[in-house]
Amino acid sequence: MNMRDVWVIFKKEMTDNLRDRWYMFYTLALPPLMVLLVFAATALENTPHHTDAVAGEGSIPVVVEGASEGTSLVAFLKQQQVFTVIAVEDGEEALLRRLAQVGLTIPAGFEAIVKEEGTSSLIVRYIVADQKGALLGERLASAIGDYAETIVFGRLAGRGIDPALLRPVVIEIEPTGPSDVTASLANILPMLLVVWGAGAVHVAVDLTAGEKERGTLELLLTAPVARLSLVVGKYLAVVCASVFSQWLSLIAFLVGVVLQTHFMYGSANFPLPLVNLLGILAGTLFMATPLAALQIALSLPRRSVREAQALQAPFGIGAILLWMLLQNYTLGNTPAYMFFIPVVNNLLLNKELLMGVLTPVHILTTFLTCALAAALALRFAARRFSEEPVLFRQ
Numbered sequence: 231m232n233m234r235d236v237w238v239i240f241k242k243e244m245t246d247n248l249r250d251r252w253y254m255f256y257t258l259a260l261p262p263l264m265v266l267l268v269f270a271a272t273a274l275e276n277t278p279h280h281t282d283a284v285a286g287e288g289s290i291p292v293v294v295e296g297a298s299e300g301t302s303l304v305a306f307l308k309q310q311q312v313f314t315v316i317a318v319e320d321g322e323e324a325l326l327r328r329l330a331q332v333g334l335t336i337p338a339g340f341e342a343i344v345k346e347e348g349t350s351s352l353i354v355r356y357i358v359a360d361q362k363g364a365l366l367g368e369r370l371a372s373a374i375g376d377y378a379e380t381i382v383f384g385r386l387a388g389r390g391i392d393p394a395l396l397r398p399v400v401i402e403i404e405p406t407g408p409s410d411v412t413a414s415l416a417n418i419l420p421m422l423l424v425v426w427g428a429g430a431v432h433v434a435v436d437l438t439a440g441e442k443e444r445g446t447l448e449l450l451l452t453a454p455v456a457r458l459s460l461v462v463g464k465y466l467a468v469v470c471a472s473v474f475s476q477w478l479s480l481i482a483f484l485v486g487v488v489l490q491t492h493f494m495y496g497s498a499n500f501p502l503p504l505v506n507l508l509g510i511l512a513g514t515l516f517m518a519t520p521l522a523a524l525q526i527a528l529s530l531p532r533r534s535v536r537e538a539q540a541l542q543a544p545f546g547i548g549a550i551l552l553w554m555l556l557q558n559y560t561l562g563n564t565p566a567y568m569f570f571i572p573v574v575n576n577l578l579l580n581k582e583l584l585m586g587v588l589t590p591v592h593i594l595t596t597f598l599t600c601a602l603a604a605a606l607a608l609r610f611a612a613r614r615f616s617e618e619p620v621l622f623r624q
Contacts, residue, residue, distance in 0.1 A: 235455045239463025243437060247467065250436075261426050261475050262482030289314045290366055293329050295321035296336035302344065303336065303352075306377045313373065321355055331363035332356045332370050347385055416584035419483065420577045421553035423510075426479045427517050428545035430472035434525035437464045439538035442530075461612045465523055472518035477511065506583045509593070513583070516600040517576040521545075523607030530614050553577060569595045572603040 248254065290313050297304050297317040307313045318324040321333040335353040343350040354371050356363035383393040441447035450460065484507075525545070532538035556577055559568070569575040575596040582589060 235459035236462045236466070239455065239460055240466045243464055243467035244470065247433065247436075247471065258474060258478055261479040265422075265479055265482040266486055290332070290369070291316055291330035292370060293318045293321055293324040293333040294336065295319065295324075295333065296338065296340070299338055300336035300340045300352075302341060303374070303377055306380070307373060310373060313370070321353075325355055325357055331360055332366040334370060334374075344381060416581050419480075419510075419584060420580035421550060422483065423476050423480065423514060423580060424517060424549035424553070424573065424577060426476045427472045427514060428521055428549055430468055430475055430518070430522065431525045431529070431545050432539065433471040434464075434468045434522065435529045435532075435535055435538040437467060438526055438529040439532040440535050442532075443534050457615045458612050461526070461608070461615050465526060465608060465611065468522040468526060469515075469518050472522055473514050476514040476518070480510065480514075503586070505588070506586065509583045509588070510580055513576055513580050513596070516579075516596055517573060519604035520572050520600055520607050523604055523611045527607065527611040527614050530611070549573075570599050572600050575599055 292307065292313045293316045294300075294304060295318055297315060304315050307315055316324070316329060318329070318333075321335050324330065325333050333355040335355065337350060337352075340350050340352075352374060354367050354374070356367040382396070386393045386396070438447075441450065529538045552574065556574065559565075559578070564578055568578055569592050575592070579592055579596045582592060
């Protein structure tokens, strides 16, 4: 293999790719654009609806059926300065009309039952298909639980019993480990990196089946360049496309996270330590190197670009299914042999890095395994380029 020839082929392929507007769009522009659109849609979903603004910023409208039957409860909810009570005749109809996203039904005689130290029931309603309504329903139920607790304490105090007897243990919650943002990143980012990296299959298709269809591959084969140099040059071009796509998408993803946390929580702290971020950037190479060679080897025998493009779906869907299977493994209980499986080890390593865990053995194992897989896949691709029936299959 002549490194000068490899460089010439690589430069030629990269120049052709950069001149191709569709390449620039699909590889360099579309992935980060899709990421930003997802964050924009998420931001819109988390923006208060028009019904939330009825009673002012930050308030939660609650349609209450039978408000006159539970005056103490209604007063308690108003004192929370979180809920805005909207008295209605029919709670279900009010929810369907979107007067609010959560409702409360107070039965007849509720106030009298409470004063007589009896037990009554309340109904909290929300629209099944409304995810935010479900969260608000839980919040309303929690507030009603606090109201019930005040009733219990009042009854005990009336009997001269210290309410502290009901609280023999005080629980103090101290969050540790990664933040919610970091945990969310660890649950989705590794899969997205594989999907973005595997998305470079269209570049491999264009450099193999595309050139066969255009008739330029035959012309390229007449050049005084060894087949191995030709394969390596194309291979490096596909690797660069995969890595660039992952890097740009990762940057867009992190920018979206920072902006989202800024607007939602008022802080814009960077969610990842620099060392972990560098490890993830390096991990894109671990994943791109074997996949690029495999994509070239599988695309070359195809008769046309349309036939070769059928490879895109298995690579993308396969990454998603693989990540779903790996969700059963958490930090600390992942079998060691999993880090000897290419792509799988990359997913697990990225998850560890995102969770703030640095395990040198896992990093070294992933690097060596992916390097070996890349070498074998590249050898397979070079072998395919030396087979005339494969090159000139019609």
